[in-house]
Amino acid sequence: GLRGGVRIGASGGVATGADIVRRLAQGADYTNAARSMMRALGCVGALRCHTGGCPAGVATQDPLRTRALHVAEGARRVRLHQQETVRDAVRIMAAMGVRDPGGLGPAHLVRRSHTGPARSYAELYEWLAPGELLAGPPRSWEADWKAADPDGFR
Template identity: 55%
Template sequence: PDFIIVDGAEGGTGAAPLEFADHIGTPLTEGLITVHNALVGAGLRDHIKIGASGKIATGTDLVKRMIQGADYGNAARAMMFAVGCIQAQRCHTNTCPVGVTTQDPRRARALDVHDKAARVQRLQHATVTSALQIMASMGVTHPTELHPHMLRRRIDPQTVRSYDVLHDWLTPGQLLTEPPPDWAADWKTADPDHFTI
């Protein structure tokens, strides 16, 4: 593949049935780091881009996800709000009252495409500008200069650790030569022709 999108359980468009949104899925951070490491460890990371999706709405969210291994981010919920979503949570029913998530031509008339396009453009511009300002304040001029030691997490009231310490980061080709213990069993049973759980 040219790219892989990692979508976390933090949220999204709200299009999923409520029980799915509340109880199914895992956090984006774990999934993103796992996919990044798998591609690095298999020697494929330079060939496959990673997109991150899961409650990305601000420049901070974007920079954080790039530090964790993403090449870019997808913003679903924030863009839906810019288009006019009111979170009626009826996306999956084709009865969206504001016309955002419907195929019904009568309901879709509620969208003013010219106005909403300008709102989406302003949101995108503001988000990217914010991400660039954050990166500049970190002394970074390009996303490739972002590294796990730049992101920190409080793990208890007195302790803060950087992501390079909190998570294992594989080296290029490591899974092909000597998988680390945490990966070894899964890597041994991995088969490109069969999906197993």
């Protein structure tokens, strides 16, 4: 009964409208994008963020290097990237016949396999009903459930 009071965010590899739709169909309430926004801002992917030596001036406190960053232009690009990414997500949902993110679900995701036919996530994975774990784990989860340790990771 907690799901109504909990929001789930998804991040990691979210860069396109398709990425957003996929995460929402998997159960996320919202998504976060980092790398694509940094690229839109002007990041060149030099992988020197932690050194203070960012050549684009995005991830540095060095006043000389920050001269490379054009804040107004970067802000415009980030805004346009966000608008277009959300617009793409809305178009994809419309093409799927879905009016809002709440209408997305596991049946909207399909996994292709070279060993068999494409199947939806609803067919491939076991989806729990609200409150189902209160009575105990489903049979297919029993071994993992017994091996789980609430005090640490294994």
